[in-house]
Amino acid sequence: MNVAATLLAATGSLEPAARSFLSPTGQEIVFLLVGIAVLGSAVVAVTTKQLVHAALWLVVALGGLAVEFLLLTAEFIAWVQVLIYLGSVVVLVLFGLMLTKAPIGRSPDADSKNRWVALAVALASAGTLVTLVVDAFRTSWIDLGAGGGSASVTGASLFRNWVLPFEALSVLLLAALVGAIVLSRGSKRRVPAPRAGRLRAGRPVGSNGTVAATAPRPAPEAPAATTPEQEG
């Protein structure tokens, strides 16, 4: 539990368990209610048969999480959550859904046969996390002060105490980025650049995942976010 102790020391003062759970403050009640809403929308997101609705319920769940972060005074993390998850990840999910298949109404084939396995994995990982957190913090109490999760506090903690995990994660993300570029480029075969002045009969645009025959030159290393464009 050394890690948890460091984390606690970094975030706020520790007090012995001298408080009662029976007289919650308004903040705690709101926290619980939002938590229930997040849980509900997350469950609907995985059980609904309408594909796009699932993605939109995900928006509600992730937005609710941002509210939870705010209630825990982790302001910076809350805005990161909104920027990355609501503004980018869900938009990409929606974009992908609409490019492939997004019928209005129910999709009867939306259920996977793996759902019981998925449920088991989800329950197991949730159980592990809950056990870990409960065991780590027990009845300790963190006093939340305003500004406890401001950008400067978060930055100082991140770059003083957690530099190594931060850098390791950034290397991991870089690897994922390079991998995405390699995958999206497809096979090694390159279509030669078209000669000027003559109409060139090429393969249909976007076939085989290679660069379009009509493009003036091979696209430079476009990051992954542009690839849906080429498919579309």
Add this chain to the structure above:
Amino acid sequence: MNLLDTLLRCVATLVVFLTFPLVIGQTEHKVMAHMQGRLGPMYAGGFHGWAQLVADGVKFAQKEDIVPAGADRRIFQLAPAVSLLPYLFVLLAIPVGPNGFVGQAVDAGLFFVLAVLGVGVIGKLMAGWASANKFSLLGGLRTAAQLMSYELPMVLAAASVAMAAGTLSLPGILDAWQWYWLPWQIIGAFIFFTAGLAELQRPPFDMPIADSEIIFGAYTEYTGLRFALFLLSEYVGILVVSALTAVLFLGGWHGPMSDQLGWLWMLLKTFALAFVVIWLRVTYPRLREDQLMRFAWTVLIPLALVQLALTGIIKVAIS
């Protein structure tokens, strides 16, 4: 900060949110008309058609609110609100004058503003998908692609200012502002303003609503008040992007006698930028979709990285 104070600030923000876009819209009517050798609205209200947008609003309110038979009803109806409300929250965080003349000083204000602006895309995607119309879907897809591409240079340009100021708070950035930031951050200003235009889908970046190709993009099926809400969100967007550019790059309330007249400088800069937005609409033809993407990924992002490096070097040199 007591309850009354908070309430007053919220009401003031709401009033700005409801009136300033109309001023910008009316300016667009008249400025565009004069640039094209026309007079524009002249009758509504008497004096140079000042009440034209009020009349438009009344007209929109009277129209029937139609939901297409094949549409996804609830999402179709929800989409205008999702697209409009983020701008209201953003307005709350933009500082107007010195000494706390701001709706609500948010600690990570710059981050907050960029994050919440990004949520508006979801509303446009919802509108495009739920309309059950191919043109709408295409418009929604183009919107999403455009906004994903231009989000990155916008965030990078804003990050450069945050680096220069050493803070993410918008009032904090203005407190740290010096006149020489103007030439120092000029590339960033260009990138931020251009990317902002693209996020608003204003000409020349109005591919998602290109009327000659896909009718009116995601908004094709909308009528009445819901359509008006989408239009309103576009004009609030102009206000927000102009105000943010003024705050980040033009020094916001800085100017002669800024203690008394700070708010006036801020308003002047904002409306000058809004005028430029209108001017650009009249000046440039629409970009093609591939030109749009190439511009973002091969021009704006490298430029933003150059600006970021420049900011870092000078920041280290002067500190």
